[in-house]
Amino acid sequence: MAVNLNGDLDATQVFLKILEQNYGLELIYALIVIAALVASTYFIAKSGVVAGIRDYSDHRRKKRNEQITEQEKLLEDEFLKEYASELEYHVKVSKLENYLNIKNKDLDLLALIMSCRDRVKAVRLFKIGKDYLEKDEETNLYKLKPKYTEKKLKSDSLWGTFWYILINIFGASPLILMILLPVLYKEKAPAISSSVFTVVFLFFIAVFIFSLYVLWGFLKPEAAQNFLKLEKINKDKSKRNALDEAA
Structure with a gap:
Protein backbone atom coordinates (compact mmCIF):
# COMPACT_ATOMS: atom_id res chain seq x y z
CA MET A 1 0.00 0.00 0.00
CA SER A 47 -34.75 18.23 2.52
CA GLY A 48 -37.99 17.59 4.38
CA VAL A 49 -39.61 15.41 1.72
CA VAL A 50 -40.15 12.57 4.20
CA ALA A 51 -41.50 15.01 6.78
CA GLY A 52 -43.78 16.50 4.11
CA ILE A 53 -45.23 13.09 3.27
CA ARG A 54 -45.78 12.42 6.98
CA ASP A 55 -47.48 15.81 7.40
CA TYR A 56 -49.74 15.10 4.42
CA SER A 57 -50.69 11.73 5.93
CA ASP A 58 -51.46 13.41 9.26
CA HIS A 59 -53.55 16.03 7.44
CA ARG A 60 -55.60 13.34 5.69
CA ARG A 61 -56.19 11.52 8.98
CA LYS A 62 -57.25 14.79 10.62
CA LYS A 63 -59.63 15.44 7.73
CA ARG A 64 -61.17 12.00 8.14
CA ASN A 65 -61.59 12.62 11.88
CA GLU A 66 -63.47 15.83 11.09
CA GLN A 67 -65.75 13.94 8.68
CA ILE A 68 -66.44 11.33 11.36
CA THR A 69 -67.36 14.10 13.82
CA GLU A 70 -69.80 15.51 11.25
CA GLN A 71 -71.34 12.07 10.76
CA GLU A 72 -71.77 11.64 14.51
CA LYS A 73 -73.62 14.95 14.67
CA LEU A 74 -76.07 13.66 12.06
CA LEU A 75 -76.98 10.83 14.44
CA GLU A 76 -78.38 13.43 16.83
CA ASP A 77 -80.45 15.16 14.15
CA GLU A 78 -84.17 14.66 14.85
CA PHE A 79 -85.02 14.85 11.15
CA LEU A 80 -82.80 11.85 10.41
CA LYS A 81 -84.04 9.49 13.12
CA GLU A 82 -85.49 7.10 10.54
CA TYR A 83 -81.98 6.69 9.08
CA ALA A 84 -80.33 6.20 12.48
CA SER A 85 -79.26 2.59 11.82
CA GLU A 86 -77.84 3.45 8.40
CA LEU A 87 -75.98 6.47 9.77
CA GLU A 88 -74.61 4.36 12.61
CA TYR A 89 -73.35 1.84 10.05
CA HIS A 90 -71.50 4.54 8.10
CA VAL A 91 -70.01 6.05 11.26
CA LYS A 92 -68.65 2.63 12.26
CA VAL A 93 -67.21 2.10 8.78
CA SER A 94 -65.55 5.53 8.75
CA LYS A 95 -64.01 5.03 12.19
CA LEU A 96 -62.67 1.57 11.35
CA GLU A 97 -61.35 2.74 7.97
CA ASN A 98 -59.50 5.55 9.70
CA TYR A 99 -58.16 3.32 12.46
CA LEU A 100 -57.04 0.52 10.13
CA ASN A 101 -55.84 2.91 7.40
CA ILE A 102 -57.72 1.04 4.70
CA LYS A 103 -60.41 2.12 2.22
CA ASN A 104 -63.26 -0.39 2.25
CA LYS A 105 -66.95 0.17 2.99
CA ASP A 106 -67.75 -3.42 4.02
CA LEU A 107 -68.25 -3.50 7.79
CA ASP A 108 -68.01 -7.31 7.81
CA LEU A 109 -64.53 -7.13 6.30
CA LEU A 110 -63.41 -4.39 8.68
CA ALA A 111 -64.73 -6.43 11.61
CA LEU A 112 -62.81 -9.47 10.33
CA ILE A 113 -59.58 -7.46 10.23
CA MET A 114 -60.28 -6.08 13.71
CA SER A 115 -60.73 -9.63 15.01
CA CYS A 116 -57.13 -10.50 14.04
CA ARG A 117 -54.48 -10.35 16.74
CA ASP A 118 -52.05 -8.65 14.32
CA ARG A 119 -54.25 -6.08 12.58
CA VAL A 120 -51.31 -4.46 10.71
CA LYS A 121 -50.37 -7.79 9.15
CA ALA A 122 -54.04 -8.47 8.40
CA VAL A 123 -54.38 -5.20 6.48
CA ARG A 124 -51.16 -5.89 4.55
CA LEU A 125 -52.17 -9.44 3.58
CA PHE A 126 -55.67 -8.34 2.59
CA LYS A 127 -54.34 -5.61 0.31
CA ILE A 128 -52.07 -8.17 -1.39
CA GLY A 129 -54.64 -10.95 -1.80
CA LYS A 130 -57.99 -9.14 -1.96
CA ASP A 131 -58.55 -10.05 -5.64
CA TYR A 132 -58.56 -13.74 -4.69
CA LEU A 133 -61.20 -13.45 -1.96
CA GLU A 134 -64.97 -13.38 -2.14
CA LYS A 135 -67.76 -12.87 0.37
CA ASP A 136 -70.30 -15.60 1.06
CA GLU A 137 -73.68 -13.88 0.73
CA GLU A 138 -75.35 -16.29 3.16
CA THR A 139 -72.83 -16.28 6.01
CA ASN A 140 -71.24 -12.85 5.27
CA LEU A 141 -67.85 -14.53 5.74
CA TYR A 142 -64.87 -14.13 3.45
CA LYS A 143 -63.30 -17.12 1.71
CA LEU A 144 -60.96 -17.95 -1.16
CA LYS A 145 -62.51 -18.04 -4.61
CA PRO A 146 -63.48 -21.64 -5.52
CA LYS A 147 -60.71 -22.14 -8.10
CA TYR A 148 -57.98 -21.54 -5.48
CA THR A 149 -57.91 -24.93 -3.83
CA GLU A 150 -55.06 -26.18 -1.62
CA LYS A 151 -53.70 -28.08 -4.63
CA LYS A 152 -53.87 -24.96 -6.80
CA LEU A 153 -52.03 -22.87 -4.18
CA LYS A 154 -49.21 -25.42 -3.91
CA SER A 155 -48.98 -25.64 -7.68
CA ASP A 156 -48.79 -21.84 -8.00
CA SER A 157 -46.06 -21.72 -5.35
CA LEU A 158 -43.99 -24.35 -7.19
CA TRP A 159 -44.48 -22.69 -10.57
CA GLY A 160 -43.59 -19.31 -9.09
CA THR A 161 -40.37 -20.70 -7.62
CA PHE A 162 -39.54 -22.45 -10.90
CA TRP A 163 -39.98 -19.31 -13.00
CA TYR A 164 -38.13 -17.21 -10.42
CA ILE A 165 -35.08 -19.50 -10.59
CA LEU A 166 -35.24 -19.87 -14.38
CA ILE A 167 -35.51 -16.13 -15.00
CA ASN A 168 -32.62 -15.41 -12.65
CA ILE A 169 -30.43 -18.04 -14.33
CA PHE A 170 -31.15 -16.30 -17.63
CA GLY A 171 -30.42 -12.86 -16.17
CA ALA A 172 -27.28 -13.84 -14.26
CA SER A 173 -25.66 -15.97 -17.00
CA PRO A 174 -24.03 -13.08 -18.94
CA LEU A 175 -22.68 -11.54 -15.72
CA ILE A 176 -21.34 -14.87 -14.41
CA LEU A 177 -19.77 -15.62 -17.79
CA MET A 178 -18.13 -12.19 -17.87
CA ILE A 179 -16.66 -12.73 -14.38
CA LEU A 180 -15.49 -16.32 -14.99
CA LEU A 181 -13.88 -15.82 -18.41
CA PRO A 182 -10.82 -13.92 -17.10
CA VAL A 183 -10.43 -16.50 -14.33
CA LEU A 184 -10.66 -19.58 -16.58
CA TYR A 185 -8.84 -18.12 -19.58
CA LYS A 186 -6.44 -15.57 -18.12
CA GLU A 187 -4.54 -14.75 -21.30
CA LYS A 188 -7.08 -15.70 -23.95
CA ALA A 189 -10.05 -13.90 -22.39
CA PRO A 190 -11.12 -10.83 -24.37
CA ALA A 191 -10.86 -7.44 -22.69
CA ILE A 192 -14.21 -6.23 -21.41
CA SER A 193 -14.89 -2.51 -21.31
CA SER A 194 -16.50 -0.87 -18.31
CA SER A 195 -19.48 0.22 -20.42
CA VAL A 196 -20.20 -3.39 -21.44
CA PHE A 197 -19.87 -4.54 -17.83
CA THR A 198 -22.26 -1.79 -16.72
CA VAL A 199 -24.87 -2.75 -19.32
CA VAL A 200 -24.66 -6.44 -18.35
CA PHE A 201 -24.89 -5.60 -14.64
CA LEU A 202 -27.94 -3.37 -15.17
CA PHE A 203 -29.51 -6.12 -17.30
CA PHE A 204 -29.02 -8.54 -14.38
CA ILE A 205 -30.65 -6.09 -11.93
CA ALA A 206 -33.60 -5.51 -14.29
CA VAL A 207 -34.15 -9.25 -14.79
CA PHE A 208 -33.89 -9.87 -11.03
CA ILE A 209 -36.57 -7.25 -10.33
CA PHE A 210 -38.76 -8.79 -13.05
CA SER A 211 -38.33 -12.25 -11.47
CA LEU A 212 -39.54 -10.88 -8.13
CA TYR A 213 -42.58 -9.41 -9.88
CA VAL A 214 -43.36 -12.79 -11.49
CA LEU A 215 -42.92 -14.66 -8.19
CA TRP A 216 -45.09 -12.08 -6.42
CA GLY A 217 -47.93 -12.74 -8.86
CA PHE A 218 -47.88 -16.47 -8.14
CA LEU A 219 -47.82 -15.95 -4.35
CA LYS A 220 -50.73 -13.48 -4.07
CA PRO A 221 -53.39 -16.22 -3.65
CA GLU A 222 -51.33 -17.67 -0.80
CA ALA A 223 -51.31 -14.24 0.85
CA ALA A 224 -55.12 -14.28 0.68
CA GLN A 225 -55.18 -17.70 2.37
CA ASN A 226 -52.76 -16.51 5.06
CA PHE A 227 -55.06 -13.55 5.70
CA LEU A 228 -57.97 -15.90 6.41
CA LYS A 229 -55.79 -18.07 8.66
CA LEU A 230 -54.51 -15.26 10.88
CA GLU A 231 -54.86 -15.82 14.61
CA LYS A 232 -58.06 -14.30 16.00
CA ILE A 233 -58.51 -12.47 19.31
CA ASN A 234 -61.85 -14.17 20.03
CA LYS A 235 -60.15 -17.57 20.00
CA ASP A 236 -57.97 -16.45 22.90
CA LYS A 237 -61.05 -15.15 24.73
CA SER A 238 -62.85 -18.48 24.37
CA LYS A 239 -59.75 -20.29 25.65
CA ARG A 240 -59.61 -18.03 28.71
CA ASN A 241 -63.32 -18.53 29.36
CA ALA A 242 -62.89 -22.31 29.15
CA LEU A 243 -60.00 -22.16 31.62
CA ASP A 244 -62.04 -19.99 33.99
CA GLU A 245 -64.95 -22.44 33.85
CA ALA A 246 -62.61 -25.38 34.49
CA ALA A 247 -61.15 -23.59 37.52
Whole structure:
Protein backbone atom coordinates (compact mmCIF):
# COMPACT_ATOMS: atom_id res chain seq x y z
CA MET A 1 0.00 0.00 0.00
CA ALA A 2 1.36 3.43 -0.94
CA VAL A 3 2.54 5.70 1.92
CA ASN A 4 4.01 9.19 1.58
CA LEU A 5 7.12 10.50 3.34
CA ASN A 6 5.14 11.55 6.41
CA GLY A 7 3.81 8.05 6.84
CA ASP A 8 0.28 9.01 5.74
CA LEU A 9 -1.85 6.98 3.38
CA ASP A 10 -1.52 8.20 -0.22
CA ALA A 11 -5.07 7.98 -1.58
CA THR A 12 -3.99 8.68 -5.17
CA GLN A 13 -1.63 5.71 -5.25
CA VAL A 14 -4.28 3.45 -3.71
CA PHE A 15 -6.74 4.62 -6.37
CA LEU A 16 -4.25 3.82 -9.14
CA LYS A 17 -3.52 0.40 -7.66
CA ILE A 18 -7.23 -0.42 -7.72
CA LEU A 19 -7.49 0.68 -11.35
CA GLU A 20 -4.64 -1.66 -12.28
CA GLN A 21 -6.57 -4.68 -10.99
CA ASN A 22 -9.05 -6.70 -13.07
CA TYR A 23 -12.39 -4.90 -12.96
CA GLY A 24 -10.77 -2.10 -10.96
CA LEU A 25 -12.71 0.52 -12.92
CA GLU A 26 -15.95 -1.37 -12.32
CA LEU A 27 -15.21 -1.44 -8.58
CA ILE A 28 -14.64 2.32 -8.54
CA TYR A 29 -17.85 2.79 -10.52
CA ALA A 30 -19.80 0.64 -8.04
CA LEU A 31 -18.38 2.60 -5.09
CA ILE A 32 -19.39 5.88 -6.75
CA VAL A 33 -22.93 4.58 -7.34
CA ILE A 34 -23.21 3.43 -3.70
CA ALA A 35 -21.88 6.77 -2.46
CA ALA A 36 -24.35 8.62 -4.69
CA LEU A 37 -27.25 6.53 -3.38
CA VAL A 38 -26.24 7.14 0.24
CA ALA A 39 -25.78 10.86 -0.39
CA SER A 40 -29.10 11.21 -2.22
CA THR A 41 -30.92 9.35 0.56
CA TYR A 42 -29.32 11.64 3.15
CA PHE A 43 -30.24 14.81 1.27
CA ILE A 44 -33.81 13.61 0.64
CA ALA A 45 -34.20 12.98 4.36
CA LYS A 46 -32.71 16.40 5.17
CA SER A 47 -34.75 18.23 2.52
CA GLY A 48 -37.99 17.59 4.38
CA VAL A 49 -39.61 15.41 1.72
CA VAL A 50 -40.15 12.57 4.20
CA ALA A 51 -41.50 15.01 6.78
CA GLY A 52 -43.78 16.50 4.11
CA ILE A 53 -45.23 13.09 3.27
CA ARG A 54 -45.78 12.42 6.98
CA ASP A 55 -47.48 15.81 7.40
CA TYR A 56 -49.74 15.10 4.42
CA SER A 57 -50.69 11.73 5.93
CA ASP A 58 -51.46 13.41 9.26
CA HIS A 59 -53.55 16.03 7.44
CA ARG A 60 -55.60 13.34 5.69
CA ARG A 61 -56.19 11.52 8.98
CA LYS A 62 -57.25 14.79 10.62
CA LYS A 63 -59.63 15.44 7.73
CA ARG A 64 -61.17 12.00 8.14
CA ASN A 65 -61.59 12.62 11.88
CA GLU A 66 -63.47 15.83 11.09
CA GLN A 67 -65.75 13.94 8.68
CA ILE A 68 -66.44 11.33 11.36
CA THR A 69 -67.36 14.10 13.82
CA GLU A 70 -69.80 15.51 11.25
CA GLN A 71 -71.34 12.07 10.76
CA GLU A 72 -71.77 11.64 14.51
CA LYS A 73 -73.62 14.95 14.67
CA LEU A 74 -76.07 13.66 12.06
CA LEU A 75 -76.98 10.83 14.44
CA GLU A 76 -78.38 13.43 16.83
CA ASP A 77 -80.45 15.16 14.15
CA GLU A 78 -84.17 14.66 14.85
CA PHE A 79 -85.02 14.85 11.15
CA LEU A 80 -82.80 11.85 10.41
CA LYS A 81 -84.04 9.49 13.12
CA GLU A 82 -85.49 7.10 10.54
CA TYR A 83 -81.98 6.69 9.08
CA ALA A 84 -80.33 6.20 12.48
CA SER A 85 -79.26 2.59 11.82
CA GLU A 86 -77.84 3.45 8.40
CA LEU A 87 -75.98 6.47 9.77
CA GLU A 88 -74.61 4.36 12.61
CA TYR A 89 -73.35 1.84 10.05
CA HIS A 90 -71.50 4.54 8.10
CA VAL A 91 -70.01 6.05 11.26
CA LYS A 92 -68.65 2.63 12.26
CA VAL A 93 -67.21 2.10 8.78
CA SER A 94 -65.55 5.53 8.75
CA LYS A 95 -64.01 5.03 12.19
CA LEU A 96 -62.67 1.57 11.35
CA GLU A 97 -61.35 2.74 7.97
CA ASN A 98 -59.50 5.55 9.70
CA TYR A 99 -58.16 3.32 12.46
CA LEU A 100 -57.04 0.52 10.13
CA ASN A 101 -55.84 2.91 7.40
CA ILE A 102 -57.72 1.04 4.70
CA LYS A 103 -60.41 2.12 2.22
CA ASN A 104 -63.26 -0.39 2.25
CA LYS A 105 -66.95 0.17 2.99
CA ASP A 106 -67.75 -3.42 4.02
CA LEU A 107 -68.25 -3.50 7.79
CA ASP A 108 -68.01 -7.31 7.81
CA LEU A 109 -64.53 -7.13 6.30
CA LEU A 110 -63.41 -4.39 8.68
CA ALA A 111 -64.73 -6.43 11.61
CA LEU A 112 -62.81 -9.47 10.33
CA ILE A 113 -59.58 -7.46 10.23
CA MET A 114 -60.28 -6.08 13.71
CA SER A 115 -60.73 -9.63 15.01
CA CYS A 116 -57.13 -10.50 14.04
CA ARG A 117 -54.48 -10.35 16.74
CA ASP A 118 -52.05 -8.65 14.32
CA ARG A 119 -54.25 -6.08 12.58
CA VAL A 120 -51.31 -4.46 10.71
CA LYS A 121 -50.37 -7.79 9.15
CA ALA A 122 -54.04 -8.47 8.40
CA VAL A 123 -54.38 -5.20 6.48
CA ARG A 124 -51.16 -5.89 4.55
CA LEU A 125 -52.17 -9.44 3.58
CA PHE A 126 -55.67 -8.34 2.59
CA LYS A 127 -54.34 -5.61 0.31
CA ILE A 128 -52.07 -8.17 -1.39
CA GLY A 129 -54.64 -10.95 -1.80
CA LYS A 130 -57.99 -9.14 -1.96
CA ASP A 131 -58.55 -10.05 -5.64
CA TYR A 132 -58.56 -13.74 -4.69
CA LEU A 133 -61.20 -13.45 -1.96
CA GLU A 134 -64.97 -13.38 -2.14
CA LYS A 135 -67.76 -12.87 0.37
CA ASP A 136 -70.30 -15.60 1.06
CA GLU A 137 -73.68 -13.88 0.73
CA GLU A 138 -75.35 -16.29 3.16
CA THR A 139 -72.83 -16.28 6.01
CA ASN A 140 -71.24 -12.85 5.27
CA LEU A 141 -67.85 -14.53 5.74
CA TYR A 142 -64.87 -14.13 3.45
CA LYS A 143 -63.30 -17.12 1.71
CA LEU A 144 -60.96 -17.95 -1.16
CA LYS A 145 -62.51 -18.04 -4.61
CA PRO A 146 -63.48 -21.64 -5.52
CA LYS A 147 -60.71 -22.14 -8.10
CA TYR A 148 -57.98 -21.54 -5.48
CA THR A 149 -57.91 -24.93 -3.83
CA GLU A 150 -55.06 -26.18 -1.62
CA LYS A 151 -53.70 -28.08 -4.63
CA LYS A 152 -53.87 -24.96 -6.80
CA LEU A 153 -52.03 -22.87 -4.18
CA LYS A 154 -49.21 -25.42 -3.91
CA SER A 155 -48.98 -25.64 -7.68
CA ASP A 156 -48.79 -21.84 -8.00
CA SER A 157 -46.06 -21.72 -5.35
CA LEU A 158 -43.99 -24.35 -7.19
CA TRP A 159 -44.48 -22.69 -10.57
CA GLY A 160 -43.59 -19.31 -9.09
CA THR A 161 -40.37 -20.70 -7.62
CA PHE A 162 -39.54 -22.45 -10.90
CA TRP A 163 -39.98 -19.31 -13.00
CA TYR A 164 -38.13 -17.21 -10.42
CA ILE A 165 -35.08 -19.50 -10.59
CA LEU A 166 -35.24 -19.87 -14.38
CA ILE A 167 -35.51 -16.13 -15.00
CA ASN A 168 -32.62 -15.41 -12.65
CA ILE A 169 -30.43 -18.04 -14.33
CA PHE A 170 -31.15 -16.30 -17.63
CA GLY A 171 -30.42 -12.86 -16.17
CA ALA A 172 -27.28 -13.84 -14.26
CA SER A 173 -25.66 -15.97 -17.00
CA PRO A 174 -24.03 -13.08 -18.94
CA LEU A 175 -22.68 -11.54 -15.72
CA ILE A 176 -21.34 -14.87 -14.41
CA LEU A 177 -19.77 -15.62 -17.79
CA MET A 178 -18.13 -12.19 -17.87
CA ILE A 179 -16.66 -12.73 -14.38
CA LEU A 180 -15.49 -16.32 -14.99
CA LEU A 181 -13.88 -15.82 -18.41
CA PRO A 182 -10.82 -13.92 -17.10
CA VAL A 183 -10.43 -16.50 -14.33
CA LEU A 184 -10.66 -19.58 -16.58
CA TYR A 185 -8.84 -18.12 -19.58
CA LYS A 186 -6.44 -15.57 -18.12
CA GLU A 187 -4.54 -14.75 -21.30
CA LYS A 188 -7.08 -15.70 -23.95
CA ALA A 189 -10.05 -13.90 -22.39
CA PRO A 190 -11.12 -10.83 -24.37
CA ALA A 191 -10.86 -7.44 -22.69
CA ILE A 192 -14.21 -6.23 -21.41
CA SER A 193 -14.89 -2.51 -21.31
CA SER A 194 -16.50 -0.87 -18.31
CA SER A 195 -19.48 0.22 -20.42
CA VAL A 196 -20.20 -3.39 -21.44
CA PHE A 197 -19.87 -4.54 -17.83
CA THR A 198 -22.26 -1.79 -16.72
CA VAL A 199 -24.87 -2.75 -19.32
CA VAL A 200 -24.66 -6.44 -18.35
CA PHE A 201 -24.89 -5.60 -14.64
CA LEU A 202 -27.94 -3.37 -15.17
CA PHE A 203 -29.51 -6.12 -17.30
CA PHE A 204 -29.02 -8.54 -14.38
CA ILE A 205 -30.65 -6.09 -11.93
CA ALA A 206 -33.60 -5.51 -14.29
CA VAL A 207 -34.15 -9.25 -14.79
CA PHE A 208 -33.89 -9.87 -11.03
CA ILE A 209 -36.57 -7.25 -10.33
CA PHE A 210 -38.76 -8.79 -13.05
CA SER A 211 -38.33 -12.25 -11.47
CA LEU A 212 -39.54 -10.88 -8.13
CA TYR A 213 -42.58 -9.41 -9.88
CA VAL A 214 -43.36 -12.79 -11.49
CA LEU A 215 -42.92 -14.66 -8.19
CA TRP A 216 -45.09 -12.08 -6.42
CA GLY A 217 -47.93 -12.74 -8.86
CA PHE A 218 -47.88 -16.47 -8.14
CA LEU A 219 -47.82 -15.95 -4.35
CA LYS A 220 -50.73 -13.48 -4.07
CA PRO A 221 -53.39 -16.22 -3.65
CA GLU A 222 -51.33 -17.67 -0.80
CA ALA A 223 -51.31 -14.24 0.85
CA ALA A 224 -55.12 -14.28 0.68
CA GLN A 225 -55.18 -17.70 2.37
CA ASN A 226 -52.76 -16.51 5.06
CA PHE A 227 -55.06 -13.55 5.70
CA LEU A 228 -57.97 -15.90 6.41
CA LYS A 229 -55.79 -18.07 8.66
CA LEU A 230 -54.51 -15.26 10.88
CA GLU A 231 -54.86 -15.82 14.61
CA LYS A 232 -58.06 -14.30 16.00
CA ILE A 233 -58.51 -12.47 19.31
CA ASN A 234 -61.85 -14.17 20.03
CA LYS A 235 -60.15 -17.57 20.00
CA ASP A 236 -57.97 -16.45 22.90
CA LYS A 237 -61.05 -15.15 24.73
CA SER A 238 -62.85 -18.48 24.37
CA LYS A 239 -59.75 -20.29 25.65
CA ARG A 240 -59.61 -18.03 28.71
CA ASN A 241 -63.32 -18.53 29.36
CA ALA A 242 -62.89 -22.31 29.15
CA LEU A 243 -60.00 -22.16 31.62
CA ASP A 244 -62.04 -19.99 33.99
CA GLU A 245 -64.95 -22.44 33.85
CA ALA A 246 -62.61 -25.38 34.49
CA ALA A 247 -61.15 -23.59 37.52
